[in-house]
């Protein structure tokens with residue numbers, strides 16, 4: 547039987563160096579890399595044969611916040627690739643590289659978004675196969691600044707990942723040697739990512755996964771900000787006397803309303819229905835039973851354990867009146 551390839555996914559925000567890193571591993575410039583390239587579920591994969599019994603597959607995973615596609619699309623593409631293609635066929639990732647430009651002076655919204663979804667998608671169990679890779683070291687002019695950035699990242703933004711066992715590596719040279727140095731110890735058998743477990747083992751829908759819920763929260767926050775900006779623009783336009791400026795404000799307002807509509811559509815696609823939300827309260831019990839139902843009722847009765855956004859439904863009737871059979875179908 548042919549040995550399984552070592553599969554490594556490369557993730558990170560747009561422009562953080564994913565494709566460049568893979569190009570260094572395949573030893574080619576992008577336009578020459580066709581001989582290695584294939585698409586699986588919309589994800590670009592590059593295969594490198596080091597020897598007859600050692601084959602690598604590097605996957606160039608699309609970033610969130612790409613203006614050319616919706617986050618929902620990106621998320622579905624990643625999930626299909628991770629879930630259906632690999633995990634269901636019992637092929638786990640051997641490693642995940644997450645790239646970050648060390649030259650970035652601050653964490654932009656987009657960089658934060660990518661990092662947050664990435665960490666929720668991985669989960670703690672897979673941490674030993676994850677590498678946070680800082681790129682652009684060869685472009686660093688102020689070494690002290692870069693070292694300060696590393697400390698800030700390690701003690702702040704990356705702390706939960708590092709605490710879970712994720713390691714930071716520097717792509718110091720923008721060379722093939724350096725890229726291989728980073729991936730060479732990623733040969734372990736690999737652990738399932740949280741997203742894979744949730745989608746395949748726990749049969750969750752995409753929007754019900756931990757990463758899906760975070761994506762929803764982020765889109766919801768954006769939607770609220772957009773709404774607030776539109777309101778401010780309306781007030782400004784009302785107070786403005788100069789007709790030219792009023793016109794400009796109205797044009798901007800229209801543009802934002804169109805954006806708000808798009809955000810709202812994305813949000814709707816990720817929304818979890820009321821019944822599914824109730825069902826998910828019980829989903830830790832694969833065999834829903836009376837205890838789970840009682841526990842839920844108990845939690846609901848305690849003000850502090852119910853979030854404002856939770857729906858609480860009491861099912862009350864005499865013993866034997868089929869309460870469980872009414873509730874159970876909601877739990878699958």
Ligand SMILES: Nc1nc2c(ncn2[C@@H]2O[C@H](COP(=O)(O)OP(=O)(O)O)[C@@H](O)[C@H]2O)c(=O)[nH]1
Pocket residue numbers: 558559560561562563564565566567645681682683684685717720
């Ligand atoms: N000098 C240098 N350039 C880099 C490095 N990483 C990425 N780049 C360049 O930064 C740009 C964006 O990188 P790319 O790999 O396309 O980012 P992606 O969107 O994450 O795939 C490209 O022009 C790369 O050649 C690096 O470590 N050093």
Ligand SMILES: [Mg+2]
Pocket residue numbers: 564565566606
């Ligand atoms: Mg790229």
